Amino acid sequence: MGDLGQPGSGGGGVMHQFSEDLCWAESQADAPYWWPLYKDAFPSLVHMERVKKDGWAQRGGIDRLLVLESGKTLHVEEKARRKYYPDVALEHWSNYERQIPGWIEKDLATDYFCYVWVPKAQGVLFPFHTLRKAWLTNRESWMKQAEYRQNGFYIAKSPNPGYTTYSTCVPLPIISAAVKDAMKVSWSSMPDPAPPVNAPDPVxxxxxxxxxxxxxxxxxxxxxxxxxxxxxxxxx
Structure with missing residues (x-):
């Protein structure tokens, strides 16, 4: 979980200091709004558990586990913003100096991506892999528009001790439409089914x-x- 600060001028963004961002993000992890938010999204929710320790789950983009009445467990990555801006920031460089990809570039183990604007008491919940498909489909166009601050796109730079994180901020209507479009699937040809093993010679x-x-x-x-x-x- 993290806070992305605010958009700045020019091609990037002026962010809060890393230590301040980290403290604020940690304070939001146990905030009371998460339960009603997820209950609104999943009416059969019966339990949720925050992933606190570093390990495969955290590194796989899992901040919280949601348990439904059926026993189904959902994995969620969370991002919170302390101010409202009508866009969603997609981190494409976790460490620009060392060229380490951001979370949107990774095939994470999480099921959903939850992005909340705390002052507005609202958020969006995207299926993560559908969101990532939308990013991969539109990445070149979105990053180019963000570089020149066109059509509401911009690059957010977050300076941390020794490295900088880069995010492409995509206007909410555009990313919502792109995710909806990414839900459409098709195929160009029907593959031949595999023959049954040790089956009798059929007609x-x-x-x-x-x-x-x-x-x-x-x-x-x-x-x-x-x-x-x-x-x-x-x-x-």
Whole structure:
């Protein structure tokens, strides 16, 4: 969890000092608003647990565990901002000087990304991997607009002791539309199914399209093929 400060002038942002940001973020981790926020998102929520210690969960982008009535456990990464700005900051460099990628560039173990504006008592909850797909699809365009501060985009720079964190701030309507679009899935061709292992030799069926209609030709391996036998299956 972290605070991203505020947008600045030029191509970057003027941030709070790292120690101040860290103390504020830690103070928000146990804030009372998390329970009603998650209860609003998941009505069957029965328990939540904050991940406090450094380990695989924290490094995998998991700040909190949510347990539903079904026993399902959800993993959430959290980001809080102390002031309201109508955008979402996506950290693309965790350490710019050492070229260490930020969390949006990583295939994290978390399920959701929760981004809250504390003074407004509001937040957004994105499926993390859908959000990341939206970022990967639009990264080049968003970063270019942020570099030149166009259309509400900007780069937020957070100076820390010995390194700088860079985030691309994306206007809320744009990122919401991009995540919605990223939910659409498609395929270009249907892969052949894997043959069953040690299965008996079945009746082979060849599917062919003839004059806009679908026919199935059966060929039994125990006897000679029945030439020209077609079973009409209707239009496709």
């Amino acid at each position: 082979r069926a060849a599917v062919e399209v003839f004059q806009g209609r679908l026919f199935v030709t059966a060929d039994c391996p125990q006897r000679a093929p029945i030439s020209g036998h077609r079973q009409r299956a209707g239009p496709i």
